[in-house]
Amino acid sequence: MKIHIPTKGDNPLRHDSNFDANWKSFLIGLGAQSVHSNDMSNDRIDYAVFEIEDLSVMFELARTVHAWLGVKPEFLPEVVPKSYFGQKSS
Amino acid sequence: MTDPSLSFDQLIRSVGCRAFFTQYWQRRSLSVDLDKATFARVLADVGPLEIVSIAKKAREGVQAWISGPDILHSVFDADATTVSDFHKVGATLYFVDVPLPNITDRVADALGAPRRRVKASLFLSSRSSGASAHFDSNENFTVQLTGTKRWFVESAPMAVMPPVGHVLGHRPAPSVEKLIPQRRAPTEHCFKLKPGAFLYVPRGTVHRTSADAESWSLNISYAGTTWLELLQEGLRQQLVVSPRWRSTVTGASKDCDPEASGANIFPELIDELRQLLDDPQELENLYRAFLGAPNSKA
Numbered sequence: 001m002k003i004h005i006p007t008k009g010d011n012p013l014r015h016d017s018n019f020d021a022n023w024k025s026f027l028i029g030l031g032a033q034s035v036h037s038n039d040m041s042n043d044r045i046d047y048a049v050f051e052i053e054d055l056s057v058m059f060e061l062a063r064t065v066h067a068w069l070g071v072k073p074e075f076l077p078e079v080v081p082k083s084y085f086g087q088k089s090s
Numbered sequence: 091m092t093d094p095s096l097s098f099d100q101l102i103r104s105v106g107c108r109a110f111f112t113q114y115w116q117r118r119s120l121s122v123d124l125d126k127a128t129f130a131r132v133l134a135d136v137g138p139l140e141i142v143s144i145a146k147k148a149r150e151g152v153q154a155w156i157s158g159p160d161i162l163h164s165v166f167d168a169d170a171t172t173v174s175d176f177h178k179v180g181a182t183l184y185f186v187d188v189p190l191p192n193i194t195d196r197v198a199d200a201l202g203a204p205r206r207r208v209k210a211s212l213f214l215s216s217r218s219s220g221a222s223a224h225f226d227s228n229e230n231f232t233v234q235l236t237g238t239k240r241w242f243v244e245s246a247p248m249a250v251m252p253p254v255g256h257v258l259g260h261r262p263a264p265s266v267e268k269l270i271p272q273r274r275a276p277t278e279h280c281f282k283l284k285p286g287a288f289l290y291v292p293r294g295t296v297h298r299t300s301a302d303a304e305s306w307s308l309n310i311s312y313a314g315t316t317w318l319e320l321l322q323e324g325l326r327q328q329l330v331v332s333p334r335w336r337s338t339v340t341g342a343s344k345d346c347d348p349e350a351s352g353a354n355i356f357p358e359l360i361d362e363l364r365q366l367l368d369d370p371q372e373l374e375n376l377y378r379a380f381l382g383a384p385n386s387k388a
Contacts (some may be wrong), residue, residue, distance in 0.1 A: 079166075
């Protein structure tokens with residue numbers, strides 16, 4: 001999931017000094033396996049990795065993120081091929 | 091009895107080929123309704139609109155586009171094994187390069203274009219979906235097969251002969267950056283395409299779409315083929331058979347050894363090239379080499 005983080009002018013949540021910690025906890029609470037942040041020229045884009053097997057889960061995740069942060073996320077799929085034996089390795 | 095082969099002329103019958111090429115081609119969009127027989131011919135060529143079987147035919151795969159009130163436009167690769175799952179969640183499905191030679195070859199032949207560059211793709215647009223404003227580097231023809239879809243098309247190309255497409259609001263690729271005007275006052279026309287409607291959108295023309303209900307459409311695109319490319323490709327195919335043109339570049343720099351400059355045959359080759367380009371038969375062979383047709387002389 002790619003999320004364009006709003007500026008402080010666009011979202012008052014960004015004024016909270018704990019924003020980064022709260023945001024990361026929020027995403028982990030949704031099931032994110034990792035969260036990466038990238039700042040370039042005052043543009044901040046975050047990437048959260050989710051393992052999604054049921055496509056309908058995407059809509060619920062997106063709805064929750066949109067409601068919390070006020071921006072729509074984009075999904076950048078990374079399709080993991082089935083293993084040779086048709087079973088996921090643990 | 092139905093004519094077994096579809097012609098390009100049938101697709102644009104209501105305006106005619108002369109008017110199409112003088113008034114619309116690469117200039118402005120055109121929307122016409124196909125006659126019943128032509129539309130029936132198109133539907134017969136496309137065959138059953140069944141997503142798994144069409145996914146199996148799509149030579150460049152399937153894209154699933156998902157967007158909505160909470161999701162930015164997201165693109166997923168799909169195939170025959172996953173396309174139904176994407177359909178269930180309301181994705182728009184784009185079946186890329188579905189072989190329909192009865193249609194694409196006729197269009198290519200009428201345009202005088204290489205058949206390999208004219209491709210058919212199918213869209214299954216989901217309810218409440220649409221493409222945001224963008225222009226393509228391809229010449230695009232669309233036939234609405236089922237349902238309705240609204241197209242908002244600007245009256246003239248925004249970018250003149252763009253080498254790549256561009257989505258408005260995104261950072262343009264360097265090759266089109268200078269082609270996009272800083273200021274403009276676009277005029278947008280809305281075409282509500284119903285089954286049997288045909289739409290031509292010239293390369294570089296900004297358009298967006300909106301679907302209120304699920305619908306199928308056929309897209310025929312003629313992908314960026316330029317005169318420059320014809321010259322390069324045609325000449326390459328003509329000249330590569332010559333050992334002199336294949337010989338190693340030597341003596342091209344003024345600073346090289348004087349003995350090496352004696353091996354510079356480029357001025358002689360340019361004389362050969364001038365003669366070739368002055369020969370109408372050789373020019374015809376350039377076209378044929380590019381179109382993939384056999385040369386008229388050995």
